[in-house]
Amino acid sequence: MVGVLCESRAVDETLAIIETSDLTYTYPGGTEPSLVDVSLTIEKGEFVILTGPSGCGKTTLCRCFNGLVPHFYSGKLEGDTTVAGFRVSEHSIYELAKHVGLVFQNPENQLFALSVEKDVAFGLENLGLPREEMKRQVDWALQMTGIADLRERAPHELSGGQQQRVAIASVIAMKPDVMVLDEPTSFLDPLGAQKIFEVIDGLNKELGITVILVEHRLDLASKYANHVIVMDEGKVVLDGKPLDVFSSEDARLIGVGIPKATRLYQALRESGVHLNSIPVNSQEASLLLQEVLTRDRG
Amino acid sequence: MSVFEGFRFRRVFSPIHELDPRVKFFYVCVVFVIAVMFTQLLPLILLFLIQLPFVLMAGVQKEWIKSMRGASLLALMIFLFNFLFTYFYREYPSFPPSSSLLEYSLSMTLRFIVLVESFSIFFLTTSPDRLGLALEQSHVPYEFCFAFTTAVRFVPVLAEEAQTIMDAQKARGLELERGNFIKRIKNYIPILIPLIVSAIRRSLELAEAMESRAWGATDKRTNLYVLKIERRDYILALISISMLILAVYIWLFLREQIPSLIPLITA
Amino acid sequence: MIEVKDVFFTYTNNVEALKGVSLKIREGDFVAIMGQNGAGKTTLVKHFNGLLKPTKGSVIVNGVDTREESVAKLSRRVGFVFQNPDSQLFCETVEEEVAFALRNFGFQEKVIKTRVEWAINLLGLTRYRQTSPFMLSGGERKRVALASVLAWDPDVVILDEPTIGQDYQQKEKLRQFIIQLNTQGKTVVIVTHDVEFVAECNPRVVFMVEGKIVGQGAAKQVLTDRKLLARASIVPPQISQIFMGLADFGLPTDVIDVYEAKEILLDFLEAKS
Numbered sequence: 001m002v003g004v005l006c007e008s009r010a011v012d013e014t015l016a017i018i019e020t021s022d023l024t025y026t027y028p029g030g031t032e033p034s035l036v037d038v039s040l041t042i043e044k045g046e047f048v049i050l051t052g053p054s055g056c057g058k059t060t061l062c063r064c065f066n067g068l069v070p071h072f073y074s075g076k077l078e079g080d081t082t083v084a085g086f087r088v089s090e091h092s093i094y095e096l097a098k099h100v101g102l103v104f105q106n107p108e109n110q111l112f113a114l115s116v117e118k119d120v121a122f123g124l125e126n127l128g129l130p131r132e133e134m135k136r137q138v139d140w141a142l143q144m145t146g147i148a149d150l151r152e153r154a155p156h157e158l159s160g161g162q163q164q165r166v167a168i169a170s171v172i173a174m175k176p177d178v179m180v181l182d183e184p185t186s187f188l189d190p191l192g193a194q195k196i197f198e199v200i201d202g203l204n205k206e207l208g209i210t211v212i213l214v215e216h217r218l219d220l221a222s223k224y225a226n227h228v229i230v231m232d233e234g235k236v237v238l239d240g241k242p243l244d245v246f247s248s249e250d251a252r253l254i255g256v257g258i259p260k261a262t263r264l265y266q267a268l269r270e271s272g273v274h275l276n277s278i279p280v281n282s283q284e285a286s287l288l289l290q291e292v293l294t295r296d297r298g
Numbered sequence: 299m300s301v302f303e304g305f306r307f308r309r310v311f312s313p314i315h316e317l318d319p320r321v322k323f324f325y326v327c328v329v330f331v332i333a334v335m336f337t338q339l340l341p342l343i344l345l346f347l348i349q350l351p352f353v354l355m356a357g358v359q360k361e362w363i364k365s366m367r368g369a370s371l372l373a374l375m376i377f378l379f380n381f382l383f384t385y386f387y388r389e390y391p392s393f394p395p396s397s398s399l400l401e402y403s404l405s406m407t408l409r410f411i412v413l414v415e416s417f418s419i420f421f422l423t424t425s426p427d428r429l430g431l432a433l434e435q436s437h438v439p440y441e442f443c444f445a446f447t448t449a450v451r452f453v454p455v456l457a458e459e460a461q462t463i464m465d466a467q468k469a470r471g472l473e474l475e476r477g478n479f480i481k482r483i484k485n486y487i488p489i490l491i492p493l494i495v496s497a498i499r500r501s502l503e504l505a506e507a508m509e510s511r512a513w514g515a516t517d518k519r520t521n522l523y524v525l526k527i528e529r530r531d532y533i534l535a536l537i538s539i540s541m542l543i544l545a546v547y548i549w550l551f552l553r554e555q556i557p558s559l560i561p562l563i564t565a
Numbered sequence: 566m567i568e569v570k571d572v573f574f575t576y577t578n579n580v581e582a583l584k585g586v587s588l589k590i591r592e593g594d595f596v597a598i599m600g601q602n603g604a605g606k607t608t609l610v611k612h613f614n615g616l617l618k619p620t621k622g623s624v625i626v627n628g629v630d631t632r633e634e635s636v637a638k639l640s641r642r643v644g645f646v647f648q649n650p651d652s653q654l655f656c657e658t659v660e661e662e663v664a665f666a667l668r669n670f671g672f673q674e675k676v677i678k679t680r681v682e683w684a685i686n687l688l689g690l691t692r693y694r695q696t697s698p699f700m701l702s703g704g705e706r707k708r709v710a711l712a713s714v715l716a717w718d719p720d721v722v723i724l725d726e727p728t729i730g731q732d733y734q735q736k737e738k739l740r741q742f743i744i745q746l747n748t749q750g751k752t753v754v755i756v757t758h759d760v761e762f763v764a765e766c767n768p769r770v771v772f773m774v775e776g777k778i779v780g781q782g783a784a785k786q787v788l789t790d791r792k793l794l795a796r797a798s799i800v801p802p803q804i805s806q807i808f809m810g811l812a813d814f815g816l817p818t819d820v821i822d823v824y825e826a827k828e829i830l831l832d833f834l835e836a837k838s
Contacts, residue, residue, distance in 0.1 A: 054735060097510060102506075114451050124520075128519060130520065160602065263823050287810075289810075466645075492652055495699060
């Protein structure tokens with residue numbers, strides 16, 4: 001029986017930017033619900049990693065955050081989601097788009113225009129912003145994602161990593177409170193993935209944008225997160241600080257790709273060797289191991 | 299495929315590229331009207347020559363020649379068809395065919411060539427996004443403009459995908475070059491179906507992305523770029539109108555006096 | 566046996582993707598070709614079944630120059646599993662999909678039936694036999710693609726980026742499956758940039774950078790070679806990163822596996838006390 005870890009995080013309701021309560025959703029024509037009683041709270045400014053085995057409902061949950069569920073996908077929705085003070089079921093997707101941005105997995109299929117500039121401006125054009133204001137926000141978004149020199153290029157000429165940065169730029173141009181990214185690095189190589197994580201982390205730290213990142217590659221992504229949610233079969237099974245979640249037995253059982261550093265910690269612990277704390281990345285592990293190795297020396 | 303090269307836009311800077319597509323389109327229409335007005339060879343030759351400076355100014359000679367080459371086969375067919383059909387209809391059984399018939403058929407062919415020439419110039423010098431913008435500013439509903447630019451944007455993507463699918467099926471033993479006509483057509487089913495399925499999936503993902511970027515938020519959509527009519531556009535418009543007026547004048551009053559080029563041809 | 570002899574390859578758009586590559590893959594080898602996106606990995610393996618022919622140099626597969634045989638004939642011996650299964654799925658049922666290549670290769674109906682049965686069972690797709698492949702989930706579609714290649718029992722199996730979009734458990738299953746294939750005598754070539762996956766598989770690794778091979782050897786050696794990793798812009802596996810930070814302790818640096826790491830550390834601590 002897997003349990004929900006909430007005790008490790010003291011949740012401040014007043015800081016919540018996303019709240020779901022008992023969210024249950026079944027796609028039209030689906031025989032089983034894709035989400036079952038999902039209740040969670042995400043605070044403003046957090047960097048959340050949402051993970052779990054394929055088919056666990058992470059992608060569906062993302063779509064609940066920006067209104068694609070239930071407005072685009074119909075189906076049966078019970079329970080509530082509130083994002084930035086708005087009840088998702090009561091506001092259209094385009095209204096919510098000003099507060100929640102969603103970056104998708106496939107870079108190619110979220111770029112429409114024939115130049116990067118125009119793509120970044122797409123959302124702003126849809127909102128009917130005056131041209132001067134649009135230009136400023138487009139310039140700013142291009143600067144923030146480090147692609148100002150690509151502004152006149154066509155999307156097809158860009159690498160996958162560059163395309164994803166364009167997608168991110170086009171989302172932040174609308175200055176949302178929350179940015180949700182659904183496995184944005186799936187098609188990228190590790191270096192490309194790292195660059196994306198750095199860009200996202202920069203936006204989170206500098207602009208205070210709340211980030212929800214759906215990822216399998218925990219080795220690379222876990223060091224940026226301060227909140228981890230693990231799902232399995234439509235339910236939230238783990239919800240807490242990265243350290244607690246990764247080192248828990250349940251995470252191993254579900255089959256989440258725990259960082260190797262944490263796995264080494266667990267393997268050593270089983271053999272009676274305890275490190276002073278739980279590492280999630282290699283630097284932490286090295287330091288902790290150094291402590292242990294010198295401790296026994298002396 | 300090289301005939302398509304003659305129509306594909308390349309990002310180059312020239313006065314012709316900077317012209318407003320709406321004015322260029324007006325020019326193309328004027329050329330069309332003039333070409334249709336005359337059946338005599340001389341005006342058509344002039345019409346053909348008049349456009350060559352545009353080709354040179356735009357620096358698109360190589361591509362333009364490709365489009366002309368591609369059209370030449372069709373032009374030859376038009377000539378032969380025209381010539382033979384009119385001969386058998388009008389002059390048979392008198393032999394040899396009259397030289398006025400030859401001139402007439404050449405004119406019909408040249409008419410076609412003139413049209414290809416002007417359309418080629420248009421598409422070679424107009425970027426698809428400018429074209430989309432021109433459509434928008436001409437009050438074509440945004441959905442159509444968007445569909446147009448998005449389609450153009452995905453052409454290279456689809457081309458690559460088609461290649462990947464062909465590779466994947468070839469690696470499963472599918473031989474596209476073998477077999478009789480019917481078998482060859484059947485062999486394309488394993489290529490078409492994945493392509494179509496992928497196109498449908500892609501559309502769904504695109505729709506999701508569009509919605510997520512506030513599609514439909516307001517009827518009064520704004521635009522990052524705007525097309526402004528500049529001085530050079532007025533110049534082209536003026537040239538087009540002058541050409542049109544001149545052509546109408548000649549057609550109304552001087553039609554009969556257009557010299558036939560038969561002596562030149564038969565010499 | 567695949568032999569790549571000083572191969573150069575330029576695409577029609579004048580991009581030179583391979584700049585003098587030489588490689589030998591023997592029967593029963595397990596090779597991982599690694600590098601960043603655009604290094605030329607997929608371009609290289611597409612030469613193994615003749616999808617691409619070298620601009621210069623030659624590729625010899627089982628004694629035959631690939632330029633002298635059709636892709637269909639080469640594919641009979643060299644199976645290629647593409648990165649995206651949706652590039653090939655078009656049939657009405659999983660059964661037909663798996664049988665497609667067998668029909669193309671001219672197998673007899675009886676043999677086709679047996680082979681299809683075997684491949685479907687092997688990949689755990691029995692209950693989906695009559696299902697349309699389009700109705701299946703992403704992971705299941707990948708298994709259908711794999712089944713349809715294994716069905717004709719090629720000597721060599723090439724997998725192009727098999728781990729993309731897969732969760733940890735799926736990767737585990739895949740890893741075990743690949744190792745099983747190799748143990749059964751198949752030559753396995755995987756193209757990937759997933760270092761952790763390669764670290765767990767422990768094959769022979771070939772590093773490519775900008776169309777050239779910059780290093781090759783056992784996974785343990787190559788994935789812990791700092792200079793090589795830097796050249797190939799590859800992030801080393803976490804375990805080897807950890808051990809690089811412990812170099813002062815005289816511990817071996819060529820460790821990539823968690824359990825081996827644990828054993829080494831435990832031995833070290835025991836020796837201390």
